[in-house]
Amino acid sequence: MRFNNKHTIPPKYILLILTILCLALIGVSFAFEEVLTPLRYITGVTITPMQHGINTIGQWVSDKLDMLVDIQNLQAENAELKKQLEEYQMADRKQLSDEDELIDLRQLYELDSRFPDYEKVAANVISKDAGNWFDTFIIDKGSNAGIQEGCNVMAGNGLVGIVTEVGPNYAKVRSIIDDNSNVTAMFLTDDSICNVLGDEKYMDAGYIRAEDIDKDAAVSEGDELITSNISDKFLPGITIGYVTNLSLDTNNLTMSADVIPVVDFDHIQTVLVVLDLKQNIEEE
Amino acid sequence: MRRFIIQLIIILICFLFQTSVFRFLDLAGIVPNLLLIPTVSFGMMRGRKEGMLVGFCSGLLMDIFYGSIIGPYALLYMYLGYINGFFHRVYYMEDILLPMLMVGANDLVFNLLVYVFAYLLRNRLEFGFYFIHVILPELIYTMVITLIIYKPLVRINRWLKRKEEGSED
Numbered sequence: 001m002r003f004n005n006k007h008t009i010p011p012k013y014i015l016l017i018l019t020i021l022c023l024a025l026i027g028v029s030f031a032f033e034e035v036l037t038p039l040r041y042i043t044g045v046t047i048t049p050m051q052h053g054i055n056t057i058g059q060w061v062s063d064k065l066d067m068l069v070d071i072q073n074l075q076a077e078n079a080e081l082k083k084q085l086e087e088y089q090m091a092d093r094k095q096l097s098d099e100d101e102l103i104d105l106r107q108l109y110e111l112d113s114r115f116p117d118y119e120k121v122a123a124n125v126i127s128k129d130a131g132n133w134f135d136t137f138i139i140d141k142g143s144n145a146g147i148q149e150g151c152n153v154m155a156g157n158g159l160v161g162i163v164t165e166v167g168p169n170y171a172k173v174r175s176i177i178d179d180n181s182n183v184t185a186m187f188l189t190d191d192s193i194c195n196v197l198g199d200e201k202y203m204d205a206g207y208i209r210a211e212d213i214d215k216d217a218a219v220s221e222g223d224e225l226i227t228s229n230i231s232d233k234f235l236p237g238i239t240i241g242y243v244t245n246l247s248l249d250t251n252n253l254t255m256s257a258d259v260i261p262v263v264d265f266d267h268i269q270t271v272l273v274v275l276d277l278k279q280n281i282e283e284e
Numbered sequence: 285m286r287r288f289i290i291q292l293i294i295i296l297i298c299f300l301f302q303t304s305v306f307r308f309l310d311l312a313g314i315v316p317n318l319l320l321i322p323t324v325s326f327g328m329m330r331g332r333k334e335g336m337l338v339g340f341c342s343g344l345l346m347d348i349f350y351g352s353i354i355g356p357y358a359l360l361y362m363y364l365g366y367i368n369g370f371f372h373r374v375y376y377m378e379d380i381l382l383p384m385l386m387v388g389a390n391d392l393v394f395n396l397l398v399y400v401f402a403y404l405l406r407n408r409l410e411f412g413f414y415f416i417h418v419i420l421p422e423l424i425y426t427m428v429i430t431l432i433i434y435k436p437l438v439r440i441n442r443w444l445k446r447k448e449e450g451s452e453d
Contacts, residue, residue, distance in 0.1 A: 011369065043345070
């Protein structure tokens with residue numbers, strides 16, 4: 001700067017002057033705010049349009065940058081969506097099978113409603129055999145509530161068992177998964193008859209056995225088993241369960257299968273006892 | 285006169301960018317302190333007086349627009365420009381490291397002072413938080429921007445110098 005002769009005032013004096021000016025400005029604007037509004041107005045009028053104009057540039061640049069970010073985001077989102085799609089496809093398949101089940105259940109309901117005059121009594125399970133699964137259990141209602149020996153016991157939509165012993169205020173129920181249980185059942189689709197046997201071996205796996213299925217019966221895995229009308233103890237049309245693991249027996253005449261019961265035997269709290277007996281209905 | 289107008293335009297552009305364009309290009313809500321760059325650059329390239337004047341104009345612009353009181357930013361920028369003028373002696377035109385470090389140091393001082401006067405005096409004591417979330421990001425961002433716009437500023441200065449020497453001859 002020394003070569004420049006036009007400015008002779010040393011910088012420190014200018015600094016001093018400007019400092020004083022600044023302090024004065026601070027003081028003035030602090031004390032009288034409205035004094036400086038014209039100044040703000042002038043700069044506002046001139047600078048604000050420029051800011052507005054340059055903002056459009058900024059917006060444009062920002063948009064372009066956003067686009068680059070968007071591409072990355074979209075790729076990540078795409079991967080995420082693909083994963084979701086797989087999940088939904090899985091869920092959809094499940095839905096479809098649920099829908100089949102729903103149709104089946106509706107059919108069953110129609111079957112049920114064919115016998116709307118069944119008189120039922122709700123009862124609580126009060127004790128059970130030791131062991132994880134129910135074999136036999138005691139319910140808190142007996143002959144006082146009209147329960148007789150041979151009454152069918154249901155839970156929800158499925159067959160649970162049959163009353164084998166009745167006291168005035170209790171009844172013992174043998175469930176269909178009990179090793180002694182034998183229910184004549186038929187396929188909902190095909191009307192072929194089979195025997196559903198409780199089996200200790202399969203109890204832990206949650207299965208009961210269906211045997212003596214005609215080898216020519218048009219049945220397949222997933223078919224529904226209901227109590228048949230030829231049983232002398234069980235009322236017809238009560239769901240037992242669904243067939244799985246269908247296989248031809250060694251005698252080459254019959255098939256046997258595992259049946260998954262519809263009733264969750266592990267968690268029975270309340271049951272419905274059908275007061276009508278099969279024999280009585282036949283007699284009427 | 286030409287120099288004065290050019291410098292004013294540079295300040296204006298920096299101000300406009302700082303207040304508008306970089307609002308869109310903010311990183312974690314932080315905008316670089318663009319006005320500090322010409323202040324520091326001209327202070328170093330041209331000496332105390334110009335640094336001081338550029339700083340004063342930059343600060344005044346900021347005060348008028350965004351301050352409730354006119355003066356403090358002008359004062360702050362002015363002193364920073366003036367102090368940077370002392371480094372005019374050790375300055376080489378092609379060296380980018382010193383200006384960058386100077387901008388960083390100035391930004392640090394600037395923000396520390398702003399913190400002390402605008403926050404600490406209002407009993408905002410969480411210095412660590414402000415340092416990590418405001419001061420440090422702004423420091424880094426501003427230094428990075430310096431890397432980009434310092435060279436053009438040097439070229440403008442060189443061009444102005446040539447013109448002045450030409451007109452003097």
